[in-house]
Amino acid sequence: xxxxxxxxxxxxxxFRHADDPTKVxxxxxxxxxxxxxxxxxxxxxxxxxxxxSGFPFPKRASDPQRHEVIESVRRAPWPEEIASGxxxxxxxxxxPHERELLVERHLxxxxxxxxxxxxxxxxxxxxxxxxxxxxxxxxRVQVLLPGFRLGEAFDRVELLEGAIEEHxxxxxxxxxxxxxxxxxxxGCGIRLSVMLHLPALRITNEIERVRRAAKDLHLAxxxxxxxxxxxxxxxxxxxxxxxxxxxxxxxxxxxxxRIVPEVVEYERSSRSLLAERNSVLLDDRVFRALGILRSAxxxxxxxxxxxxxxLRMGSCLGRLDAVPIETVxxxxxxxxxxxxxxxxxxxxxxxxxxxxxxxxxxxxxxx
Amino acid sequence: xxxxxxxxxxxxxxxxxxxxxxTEVHLCEAHASAAGYVPxxxxxxxxxxxxxPANQIVRKSGASPTCPACGMTLAQxxxxxxxxxxxxxxxxxxxxxxxxxxxxxxxxxxxxRSPSGAARATELRxxxxxxxxxxxxxxxxxxxxxxxxxxxxxxxxxxxxEGEADGSASPDQAPGQVNE
Numbered sequence: 001x002x003x004x005x006x007x008x009x010x011x012x013x014x015f016r017h018a019d020d021p022t023k024v025x026x027x028x029x030x031x032x033x034x035x036x037x038x039x040x041x042x043x044x045x046x047x048x049x050x051x052x053s054g055f056p057f058p059k060r061a062s063d064p065q066r067h068e069v070i071e072s073v074r075r076a077p078w079p080e081e082i083a084s085g086x087x088x089x090x091x092x093x094x095x096p097h098e099r100e101l102l103v104e105r106h107l108x109x110x111x112x113x114x115x116x117x118x119x120x121x122x123x124x125x126x127x128x129x130x131x132x133x134x135x136x137x138x139x140r141v142q143v144l145l146p147g148f149r150l151g152e153a154f155d156r157v158e159l160l161e162g163a164i165e166e167h168x169x170x171x172x173x174x175x176x177x178x179x180x181x182x183x184x185x186x187g188c189g190i191r192l193s194v195m196l197h198l199p200a201l202r203i204t205n206e207i208e209r210v211r212r213a214a215k216d217l218h219l220a221x222x223x224x225x226x227x228x229x230x231x232x233x234x235x236x237x238x239x240x241x242x243x244x245x246x247x248x249x250x251x252x253x254x255x256x257x258r259i260v261p262e263v264v265e266y267e268r269s270s271r272s273l274l275a276e277r278n279s280v281l282l283d284d285r286v287f288r289a290l291g292i293l294r295s296a297x298x299x300x301x302x303x304x305x306x307x308x309x310x311l312r313m314g315s316c317l318g319r320l321d322a323v324p325i326e327t328v329x330x331x332x333x334x335x336x337x338x339x340x341x342x343x344x345x346x347x348x349x350x351x352x353x354x355x356x357x358x359x360x361x362x363x364x365x366x367x
Numbered sequence: 368x369x370x371x372x373x374x375x376x377x378x379x380x381x382x383x384x385x386x387x388x389x390t391e392v393h394l395c396e397a398h399a400s401a402a403g404y405v406p407x408x409x410x411x412x413x414x415x416x417x418x419x420p421a422n423q424i425v426r427k428s429g430a431s432p433t434c435p436a437c438g439m440t441l442a443q444x445x446x447x448x449x450x451x452x453x454x455x456x457x458x459x460x461x462x463x464x465x466x467x468x469x470x471x472x473x474x475x476x477x478x479x480r481s482p483s484g485a486a487r488a489t490e491l492r493x494x495x496x497x498x499x500x501x502x503x504x505x506x507x508x509x510x511x512x513x514x515x516x517x518x519x520x521x522x523x524x525x526x527x528x529e530g531e532a533d534g535s536a537s538p539d540q541a542p543g544q545v546n547e
Contacts, residue, residue: 053453056437060451136449161480170482171453174494176467177477179456181449183463184470188479218472244467245474245520 013098014087014125015105024101024342031329035147038325039316040264042195042235043106044150046157047142049180049189050164051171057181058117058134066118066134073133074120076164082143082156085125092118097346100338106144108132129156136181148260150192154252157190177244187244192255195224196263199234199313200270203285207236210263217259218242224305233305233332238263275317286314290323294367298354304335304361323365331364370395382435389435434458473516475501495521 017023032038051057052072055065070090078086091099091112099113107130108121119134132140141160143153171179178189185191201207214221224235238259240251274282289310293299312328314320333339335357341348344356361367370377370393377393432441439451441459450456456463468475476494498521505514 051453056452057450059447059449060437060439158480165482172482173453173456173477174481175476176456177479177481179453183450183467186467187471187474187477242471242474244471245476245478247479249479 012087013089013101014085014123014127015101021342024339031333032146035145035149037148037260037264038146040196040198040267041148041260042197043144043146044148044153045106045142045144045191045193045195046150046153047140047191047193048157048161048178049137049185049191050139050141050161050168050178051180052138053169053171055138058119058136058138059181061134063118069138070118070120070133072168073131073139073164074122076167078122078131079159079163082160083122083124083129086122086129086131087125088120088122090118090120092116097338097341101342104333104336104338109135109140111135129160137185148194148264150194150255150260151252154192154248184241185243187242188246188248188251189243190248190251191239191243192251193237193239194255194260196236196238196267197234197309197312198236198263198267199309200274201267202234203274204270206266206270210236210266214238219259232302233309235305235309271313271317275319282317283314283319285310286320290314290320290365293361294365295362296358298351299335299357299361300354301335301337301357304357305332308332308335327364331361334360334364368393370398372398391435432458432462473513 012018015025017025031042035041035043052069055061055069058066058069061069074088089098094102096113099108102108102121102123103110103113105127107123107127109132112119112121112132112135115135117134119132121133122131123129128144130142130144132142141157141164143156143160145153173179177187180186180189198207198210201210211221218241220237220239220241222237222239224232224237240255289307293304293307293311308328308331311320311323312325312332315323315325315328334343337353340353340357340360344353344360348356368377368380369375373395375395375397378396379392379394379399381392382389433439434451434455435458436454437451439455439458441462444450444455444459444462450459464475476497478494498517502514502517502521505511505517
């Protein structure tokens with residue numbers, strides 16, 4: 001069955017080439033290495049969960065109700081300055097491959113990609129905004145920006161919210177705030193998160209201290225693809241868990257003034273210490289990784305993420321002039337299965353995919 | 368709440384769900400009697416607990432609480448961890464209170480943005496009064512850590528929204544002195 005309510009005939013996701021299906025924009029805008037604190041903070045994300053009053057939450061709703069929710073959200077006056085070129089995609093209209101591309105670009109969740117109920121996503125032309133409709137909640141609005149730009153992402157979400165609230169009647173209680181399908185998300189219903197690259201803290205085993213401190217502060221630490229994913233490539237996504245009894249501004253202050261700067265400083269000082277006291281070990285890790293990436297004939301996803309992480313650290317510390325950080329960032333995205341299949345062929349099996357990954361990485365790194 | 372048939376306060380409340388349609392009946396003593404409802408004596412604690420809608424529904428159906436709006440049962444919620452609709456929060460309020468407090472590191476009330484700016488002042492007033500009551504309880508129960516947290520939150524509210532509240536409980540008030 002088609003999602004008539006959300007599908008746009010001829011719609012083209014912003015990162016895909018209009019005429020050539022084997023091309024895909026190779027750098028997610030959130031992978032910009034020139035972004036503020038980009039050596040450690042890969043991206044900043046602010047996400048709000050909101051539900052429409054008068055409709056059961058998505059899992060409990062009927063298909064007609066789900067379609068009605070999609071239509072209501074779609075008709076909301078999304079402000080053009082943030083939601084420029086907003087493209088709506090009905091998930092039932094999109095192929096599994098296309099959904100996987102959206103997951104890899106952090107525009108939808110894996111759970112959302114795999115569900116088969118009526119649901120839709122809107123993506124802005126610069127991919128900084130996405131609106132998932134009928135995931136766990138009716139609306140999951142996210143702004144994702146490169147580097148440490150949490151404050152800016154927050155301001156954009158606030159502006160969006162102000163505009164949509166005029167149009168939509170939201171489920172809200174004066175005691176429990178914005179009501180969500182899972183009680184762990186209610187209250188201000190906001191999730192602030194930063195994706196951090198912490199290779200030095202991993203090498204020095206200090207990462208466990210970060211994990212413990214995060215736990216004490218009621219923060220969740222997850223991997224590259226959020227909930228349930230491992231910290232492949234030394235990427236850690238840190239986000240708030242508490243959303244009730246604390247305002248969104250307090251959370252933002254805590255993240256911007258305290259949490260993020262402290263972890264960034266910790267990682268930087270660990271990198272410097274490694275470079276000063278253990279430069280041979282550091283260079284060995286970096287150049288061994290480069291050697292494998294330039295020579296391997298078959299590369300698994302996890303292995304390539306791990307090796308690319310070391311390259312990225314070497315590049316950030318100025319020990320690897322041959323490979324600019326932008327190239328490494330691009331590779332992080334291009335080694336992902338759906339991105340790789342776009343370029344190398346949709347029909348590839350797992351072994352062929354590993355071979356294609358090895359070939360692509362060798363080519364990019366001049367192996 | 369008023370009686371469905373006159374202006375007297377309703378003493379009998381009934382929620383009937385048939386074929387997914389929810390119907391509510393609210394009757395005063397006279398109309399309830401006329402409609403054949405027989406009042407039953409209840410001990411005070413049961414009466415107090417019946418204020419919660421969740422408990423009302425338990426009592427009426429005699430079974431596991433069921434949300435009158437979406438049909439979600441408490442057992443289903445416990446199994447999946449997700450609620451069915453906004454009304455579930457009222458239906459299962461008694462069960463959710465402690466669970467939510469644990470999940471949110473002691474957070475019991477919403478602070479921050481609300482859909483309408485106009486409603487905010489009222490909410491803050493309500494929140495302050497609630498916190499003052501809780502502080503009073505905490506002190507009486509000698510739960511000093513909890514009391515200190517509540518006091519800090521009251522101070523926080525006072526600073527954040529100075530000038531917005533009028534006639535509300537002052538954050539500097541001693542516990543128990545709630546302006547009515």
